Amino acid sequence: MPYHHATVDPIVAGRVLVYDLILSLMISRQSLTDLRLHETTSSSAKCSQQGLLESAASDTTTAMLAGQSSDKWDCLSVTPPVTMSSSFKQPGPGPSASKACVYSKAGNPSRNTLEGCFAALEGAKHCFTFASGMGAITTAILLLKKGQHMVVMNDVDGATRSLFSKSNKMDIEVTFTDLSVPGNLEKSIKSNTKMVFFETPTNPVLKVIDIAAVAKAAKSRGDIIVVVDNTFLTPYLQKPLKFGADVVLYSITKYLTGLTDVVMGAILVNDDIIADKLKHLQCVAGIVPSPFDCYMVNRSLKTLPLRMERHKESALLVAGWLDMHPKIVEVLHPGLPTHPNHDLGKRQMSGHSGVFSFRHCGGLKESKKFLYALKVFTLSVSLGGYESLAEIPWLMTHAFIPEKERLALGITNSLVRISVGLEDVLDLLEDLDRALRIAFG
Numbered sequence: 001m002p003y004h005h006a007t008v009d010p011i012v013a014g015r016v017l018v019y020d021l022i023l024s025l026m027i028s029r030q031s032l033t034d035l036r037l038h039e040t041t042s043s044s045a046k047c048s049q050q051g052l053l054e055s056a057a058s059d060t061t062t063a064m065l066a067g068q069s070s071d072k073w074d075c076l077s078v079t080p081p082v083t084m085s086s087s088f089k090q091p092g093p094g095p096s097a098s099k100a101c102v103y104s105k106a107g108n109p110s111r112n113t114l115e116g117c118f119a120a121l122e123g124a125k126h127c128f129t130f131a132s133g134m135g136a137i138t139t140a141i142l143l144l145k146k147g148q149h150m151v152v153m154n155d156v157d158g159a160t161r162s163l164f165s166k167s168n169k170m171d172i173e174v175t176f177t178d179l180s181v182p183g184n185l186e187k188s189i190k191s192n193t194k195m196v197f198f199e200t201p202t203n204p205v206l207k208v209i210d211i212a213a214v215a216k217a218a219k220s221r222g223d224i225i226v227v228v229d230n231t232f233l234t235p236y237l238q239k240p241l242k243f244g245a246d247v248v249l250y251s252i253t254k255y256l257t258g259l260t261d262v263v264m265g266a267i268l269v270n271d272d273i274i275a276d277k278l279k280h281l282q283c284v285a286g287i288v289p290s291p292f293d294c295y296m297v298n299r300s301l302k303t304l305p306l307r308m309e310r311h312k313e314s315a316l317l318v319a320g321w322l323d324m325h326p327k328i329v330e331v332l333h334p335g336l337p338t339h340p341n342h343d344l345g346k347r348q349m350s351g352h353s354g355v356f357s358f359r360h361c362g363g364l365k366e367s368k369k370f371l372y373a374l375k376v377f378t379l380s381v382s383l384g385g386y387e388s389l390a391e392i393p394w395l396m397t398h399a400f401i402p403e404k405e406r407l408a409l410g411i412t413n414s415l416v417r418i419s420v421g422l423e424d425v426l427d428l429l430e431d432l433d434r435a436l437r438i439a440f441g
């Protein structure tokens, strides 16, 4: 099939080509190379073709240089050193100079270096890191007082949902609602509402929430803190503060580490008052990361833009291929023109990452057979690493949600969530193709 770059939607053309390659079982690496060559105009040209926000080219340089100056270190090391010391000698009794380290829980050279680089990437004034994504979320909730109320998107990470479902222990009132439906936020806001919390795209059904619209609605009703968990996209693909969010938070464990060997979280803000509270909470709640992990993540940030470009490209090809597969009934990937929030996504994202879900036409039996049959994808609950992963939210990440609620959320036993890694995309397609044949054979 000839490929006409100027007239054919590149996503459609890409998926038809890749699907044909597999279906005809003429899988040749040469063909895929041809496809890549056809598709490879510059990345920004591809973005504007698809009408996406362009990712800032300067992010690549920021990830390399921000806060990394050799002049900070006595030995002038090019790569920041890791400083494991938990305590620091003071010049004299009494308060120390503001930049100096005192005790690692309050600040450490390795942590400060990471936080400086991350803040620059996000375009945020302040960054605080935590021992896990959930540590960041717990600290964010500590911004609220007993008896206050928060509105939470009903489709969120399993651990987040579980924490909020039990957060009455902290005497915080929680309302879950679908924030992708206009008007739902307004209906849920009460006189004591102080926070709105959501992920976009959501987990695991990949709805896109209009950050600017939520922020505007929340601000029109008083002093309500708008929190976006941006774990699925990273600052490279979406910068929620630009659209009016007050707080952006992350499970760094996922894409920001990217190598599946660190558990960490972060909160980023522009507001100095919220920042002062977070700085205090980071130290006194004590949910801090180790200096070694900070060193590791600072290292990972250097390849973030490269990795995200690859995740974005491979996942879109895999999604397009699945979309054409006869056993797949629905592919929940915001980059597909068939996704209900595709246009909204273009206004606030510079593309989607590697994590998305799809629904096949079988049931639990087929889901299990499919997951057992995978060889390149690993059966695992996480996402965002170099390696491709697959899981079934029904039995794994979201299993604790009562069955009726799971079904209402669209979490059925035929919904599979995958995280497309950095492997050769053709190996991934072959693996999915083989596993689907076994599941439905």
Ligand SMILES: *Cc1c(COP(=O)(O)O)cnc(C)c1O
Pocket: 132, 133, 134, 135, 157, 159, 160, 199, 203, 229, 231, 232, 250, 251, 252, 253, 254, 263, 264, 265
């Ligand atoms: C994994 C994840 C979390 C929890 O982060 P941990 O680092 O595992 O504590 C929170 N939000 C999202 C969107 C996640 O994917």
